[in-house]
Amino acid sequence: GENVEQHPSTLxxxxxxxxxxxxxxxxxxxxxxxWYKQELxxxxxxxxxxxxxxxxKKDQRIAVTLNKTAKHFSLHITETQPEDSAVYFCAxxxxxxxxxxxxxxxxxxxx
Amino acid sequence: xxxxxxxxxxxxxxxxxDKSIKCEQNLGHDTxxxxxQDSKKFLKIMFSYNNKExxxxxxxxxxxxxxxxxxxxxxxxxNSLELGDSAVYFCAxxxxxxGPLHFGNGTRLTVT
Numbered sequence: 389g390e391n392v393e394q395h396p397s398t399l400x401x402x403x404x405x406x407x408x409x410x411x412x413x414x415x416x417x418x419x420x421x422x423w424y425k426q427e428l429x430x431x432x433x434x435x436x437x438x439x440x441x442x443x444x445k446k447d448q449r450i451a452v453t454l455n456k457t458a459k460h461f462s463l464h465i466t467e468t469q470p471e472d473s474a475v476y477f478c479a480x481x482x483x484x485x486x487x488x489x490x491x492x493x494x495x496x497x498x499x
Numbered sequence: 500x501x502x503x504x505x506x507x508x509x510x511x512x513x514x515x516x517d518k519s520i521k522c523e524q525n526l527g528h529d530t531x532x533x534x535x536q537d538s539k540k541f542l543k544i545m546f547s548y549n550n551k552e553x554x555x556x557x558x559x560x561x562x563x564x565x566x567x568x569x570x571x572x573x574x575x576x577x578n579s580l581e582l583g584d585s586a587v588y589f590c591a592x593x594x595x596x597x598g599p600l601h602f603g604n605g606t607r608l609t610v611t
Contacts, residue, residue: 420597420598422599422600424600426540430604431589431602431603431604431605432542432589432600432602433602434599434600434601437599475540477542481597482597483597484595484596484597485596485597486544486547486555486596486597487544487597487600489541489542489543491539491540491541492540492541492542494540
């Protein structure tokens with residue numbers, strides 16, 4: 389079955405700097421890659437997703453890139469702000485299959 | 500309006516008791532899920548229903564029994580609660596199986 393590895397497990401950056409979180413997946417047939425943000429004590433919320441027919445997608449300060457050959461995808465957050473502090477989860481699925489989540493990255497933005 | 504609502508928000512109970520968590524979604528989605536998030540924050544799928552039909556049961560102990568009376572509701576009943584059941588349980592829904600998930604606010608279960 390699909391296996392998703394996420395790195396790093398914790399990430400601390402200065403406010404205004406960029407943050408990058410990377411995930412690798414094992415099943416080359418996976419074609420859907422969402423990212424979820426979970427603030428402390430809250431529910432995970434979808435922030436951006438990408439499908440395998442595109443290589444990059446942007447939404448304001450966040451972007452996701454996909455490298456199908458290497459089977460990895462990354463979340464990029466630019467101009468980080470204190471409200472970006474949260475746990476971020478990547479996930480992968482293929483067709484009508486269950487989403488498999490990465491282990492999560494705790495991102496801390498230092499003022 | 501809360502799209503995916505689950506109750507209760509907190510549940511504190513003793514070992515051996517039986518408890519239920521309820522979930523309702525008003526998004527018109529076909530698929531609903533139960534996820535368990537442990538203290539290390541890992542999100543693990545437990546069950547998934549599509550149009551009231553069970554499609555995933557991830558080797559969850561028989562003490563856990565989901566029920567979906569209709570596609571807008573998915574409840575979780577837990578028998579003989581154990582200390583290791585302490586976690587946050589999230590209900591979620593998606594338009595179809597494998598699609599974008601919409602999570603409820605979670606139920607923090609503490610077994611003492």
